[in-house]
Amino acid sequence: GRYCSQWFGDTTFSASPTVTIAPDYVTSGIDAVMDRSSSISGNVQRANVAPAWVNAIGVWPQVYRWDVDEGAWTEANDTGLQEPTDASGNYTVTGLDAGQYKIRFVPDTSYLTFNHFIADQVYGAPTGAKLSPSSPAEWPTYEAQLSAGTTITLAANTDLTGIDDQCPWGGYLTGRVTYAAGGAPVPDYHVSVWDTSGLTFVGDTWTDASGNWEFRDLDDVPDYKVMFDDESGSLTGGDPGYFYNTEWYNGAGSPAAATSVGFGPGSGMAAINAAIDSTTQWGDVTGKVTDMHTGKALEGVTVGLNLWNTDTPGWVEQHSTTTDASGRYTFTKVPWAAPFNSAVRISAYEDESNT
Structure with missing residues (x-):
């Protein structure tokens, strides 16, 4: 850090002289005079x-x-x-x-x-x-x-x-995401901000444990639109977009119908909230896995949940879990309305470590 880096010849890489080295010959005079940084x-x-x-x-x-x-x-x-x-x-x-x-x-x-x-x-x-x-x-x-x-x-x-x-100073947007049914906070929910000029993506964030989100350092020139969606599948065990409506602020179903938000220098808008609703209805699936000869509860057995998709049509593996010490397993939020019906197929297999 005390001296400037340089190429031989005190020039740029492209202009630096090429040094040719002959076999069994000492090439001398490849000197440099270093200047302080x-x-x-x-x-x-x-x-x-x-x-x-x-x-x-x-x-x-x-x-x-x-x-x-x-x-x-x-x-x-x-x-x-x-x-x-x-x-x-x-x-x-x-x-x-x-x-x-x-x-x-x-x-x-x-x-x-x-x-x-x-x-x-x-x-x-x-x-x-x-x-x-x-x-x-x-x-x-x-x-x-x-x-x-x-x-x-x-x-x-x-x-x-x-x-x-x-x-x-940049502007800011803050808000909160809750469930439409019951009003409980929704953690880890995806929130994205879009410039209204050509609907250009600006950035995104996720809600915290209390359903709150914030986005800072925004330009104060254009207006923005805000979208809420389950991009990561945090609510459905990895199935983004299947079971929750994508919502634009303020309760709109499309960017064209969304309410634009804007602010002056160093200011912002709070209460950019959303109450998300599911696109289908849910049920839970529970069961127990036992040895067919002894009736012993089997722990650590992998159980797969397969749903019948009426659109494909065909079986779609949605989730998997393992049985607990009592041989029991539970799948929550299993959809039983379109595009899935109430048909459920359960598969179970034992890994080599289970005895």
């Missing part, structure tokens, strides 16, 4: 919300260097030689080579609670030109994200100071 430091504040210009604590400076050979911005400070902003909002990134740089400030939402409300910011970009809050797979390319930012020219053996910026 540089650093970038500055201060980050929270913008546009009272109290104004409060120091932003726990914000990571992510530095990107223009790679001449790749023709792209590549992350440069992956050496661990940096920390998030301190209590005064100050940061320093060390171990940098000479070159062209841009900086993206990314709040660490686990660092302090208020960072949930700070949006990403590219140095020199207009406040509000925030990055997408969705998962990395949904972000635009780094080049597009960084295009609005200021290019920083960094010389070798230089400590560049005063690279300050303000992170804009």
